[in-house]
Amino acid sequence: MKKLINKPEDVVKEALAGMAVAHPDLIRVDIEQQIIIRKDAPIQGKVGVISGGGSGHEPMHGGFVGAGMLDAACPGAVFTSPVPDQMLAATKAVNGGVGVLHIVKNYTGDVLNFEMAAELADAEGIKVESVVTNDDVAVQDSLYTAGRRGVGVTVLLEKIVGGLAETKAPLEQVAELARKVNKQGRSMGMALTPCTVPAAGKPTFELGEDEMEIGIGIHGEPGRRRVKLASAAEITEMLATPIIEDLGLKAGDQVLAFVNGMGGTPLIELYIVFDALQRILNGKNIAIARSLVGNYITSLEMAGCSITLLRLDEELFRYWDAPVHTPALRWGR
Amino acid sequence: MKKLINKPEDVVKEALAGMAVAHPDLIRVDIEQQIIIRKDAPIQGKVGVISGGGSGHEPMHGGFVGAGMLDAACPGAVFTSPVPDQMLAATKAVNGGVGVLHIVKNYTGDVLNFEMAAELADAEGIKVESVVTNDDVAVQDSLYTAGRRGVGVTVLLEKIVGGLAETKAPLEQVAELARKVNKQGRSMGMALTPCTVPAAGKPTFELGEDEMEIGIGIHGEPGRRRVKLASAAEITEMLATPIIEDLGLKAGDQVLAFVNGMGGTPLIELYIVFDALQRILNGKNIAIARSLVGNYITSLEMAGCSITLLRLDEELFRYWDAPVHTPALRWGR
Amino acid sequence: MTNEDIMNWLTRTADVLQEKRSYLTELDSAIGDADHGINMDRGFSAVREKFPAMTSQDIAAKLKTVGTTLVSTVGGASGPLYGTAYLRAGSVAAGKQELSSADVIAMLEAFLGGVIARGKAQVGEKTMIDALTPALTAAKQALSEGATLAEITSRAAAAAEEGAKATIPLVATKGRASYLGERSAGHQDPGATSSWLILRSLAEACEGKQ
């Protein structure tokens, strides 16, 4: 295992310590409790927006804490949902008196732990709304699965919902927008290589030199199917087509196109995928009105990418374009 | 070779096409000539600031084109200096009547091609100043080498000098600040894995499971020495110590600390290195006044990192903090 | 089962989960995210650290301490699932200084009930439940046949082992393994396996008990 780490068990805490010193203007970090909090939280009268999940997906979620996006993030161990205690502490830390939104990616662990945290917050008199993201079209039928996974849309949702929360909109409205964003977005991912969980010490799966996994999640797990290596254009087609169909995108629609790297793929390749994607969308007269290209929701050093398309309307444009100032996403002020 | 590409010979052009569609608000791209130009260039009365170099270092330099940083970038083939024609075209495209600064990383190829471009620009009556960055302390003695390589400082220099150029300062002053930044910064890098140039199809070198390269550049080349794998803390020590000594940093100094990923290393590890670095600097009472952590000057999918320290003074603070709005670096407006 | 036997059970559980840490993680690597062994070991190591503070606690308090500790330290799916299981097991033991065979079975039933209440899974979905359910059935059967506590718990453990192994051909429809669809078949479920190890520790703690 080749990693820039010290002891596997110290990975999360040391990275948090690094983040604290790197971004003192934006965030504060409670290293013991493992929470990253917006520097000026809690903001009275503003809905607190928090999220959390396993570590290893950086910059998500800690890199999205700051003005216009998240008020706090709770990182768990690598690929492991954080615990209710963290979520409760974060909820309390960002409660500005008008309630807190929990953004939960749909994984059994995340859902169960956030569920317990919400119960605990409720017992302390804090109003909590939970929104579960489940945008991964690789997982087809929720009758036979734990339901679609929450992947790329989570990033876009955190930005957009954070933008609305900044206007001091009430909790119900913030939660409603979150559900709408989740409904209007879909994703699918693929891997060229596996990744290695530091505490496990070996790759999560093995893959031949000419093979790839299609339909992966973000936890280093194998995907829905293993197929022969293909060109960027073909891979983009494999990912984009199910998304376009599932979303029912049609000529004239405006989308945010998000090409995300899994961590080990260089940016130059992500732009090649973006080019392939824009050709496909162009061919269908679907307009790319906004875009995001880079490593935003990752699986450690896995090589590969995911594509997310989000159907935009006037409300989503407004809050996507709103100012954001976090370690990983910044614009507009 | 596992890459998200189509044909190796199309890599640069397709990535440029992707960039053009992803960032139409910031840049325009001349795909034929291979130049990325700031959307509103040329700006009358403003020094044009351009840079260029081989591709495969993304986001550098194309990702740094935009308000407050570069006016244009010329990407060559992967790891190959661009040609004088590109540089001349870029120079003309950003000339606002008061001259153009060429930021050149110290590699024989880059230096020679920019030299020819400057001659050509001169023949067309455009005033050009060239500044060569050479901050890599891994290359010790310029009597026995082509001189120190230009690495991480280039990113910081482009930001700071771009900030000054935005104030419409004259060419001489802009070039002078560039030389000062170069003098005040040093870098060193290491690799856990090699990378594969698409057109070559196989890794640039081979490395055992328990080995790493110390003192690499940014072109997938092996480093100064091959040593046994070590912890993040030890690696950080190996990189930071020569930098601190060479810069003569002492207690009370203020620095910008830049931990850069080589492309295939996940962000969580870069923050661990940043944590190790801040311990070292803390122990010497050197203050981290500004920081940058992420993949900014890369070698394709190479795993590894580099550290850059830049001694800050009032002038450098001012232009580092000045607004910047490019695909890869944004703040302050 | 005395308070001391409970302590013995928990100690053995912490030991075996530490020992099988890599094994459980490898199982999870095949159909999950390669952390189940790490998660369980982290949780029970935290429990172990509480052993000194637990000596003065009664059975119910001990089990509740385990439950809250797991909830607070494990994360993932298994944290809330096992956490709730131990919390419910503790409720059943409330006020008891010693557990009869029937009490132990009630405790197991509450344990399984906690997993079901939290995770909403049914038998055959390739989860912990596939080890715990046959174990409970076997324990009840043994009790009705007048078996000793030692026999009851060892037959429960044996049934749990069989149940865990029987998850191999199953296609998961709950938890992370369900994302793999058909590809989840052919691998033993890590959670069912840790459930078996927990019950095996119980049987060991009850060895020779009437």
Added chain:
Amino acid sequence: MTNEDIMNWLTRTADVLQEKRSYLTELDSAIGDADHGINMDRGFSAVREKFPAMTSQDIAAKLKTVGTTLVSTVGGASGPLYGTAYLRAGSVAAGKQELSSADVIAMLEAFLGGVIARGKAQVGEKTMIDALTPALTAAKQALSEGATLAEITSRAAAAAEEGAKATIPLVATKGRASYLGERSAGHQDPGATSSWLILRSLAEACEGKQ
């Protein structure tokens, strides 16, 4: 050397650089950045595309076209170096319809002079110069011995090959390989090797020539 022989030389050069593309890249991979073969092939493929337009050009114009094409398409260190070399070689041939043996040697001298003027390297620094310099010396020696053009160029090519091989033990002090310090020893310089191939093509084009 007639205008036609020059064309023959350039065609052979384009062919051999295409054929040796991987070999040169591999050499560059050991001590550089794994692109020299790719660079040279890209440059001479661009030259090849200009062949139709070049047929009507005289020798000097042909060589200048090669020079500007290499400058415009190769990049890296070798683009300006070889570009300048061909541009200077072209200057020497200005106005000539045919090159005598002495003219060919003057052309080679200008070629080497271009590389030196641009790159500021000296013999022994593990660069192209280490193939070109002994080649020029050998050519001059052959001329003074009254050799034919075929002999002159083939002895130049042989000396270039030897020069290229003699770069193996050298520690590079110019170009990218110099960053490796002592580690650059033990590998043949890619640029010296391409210089040899260019001269071998010249010898082939001059076969049988007086």
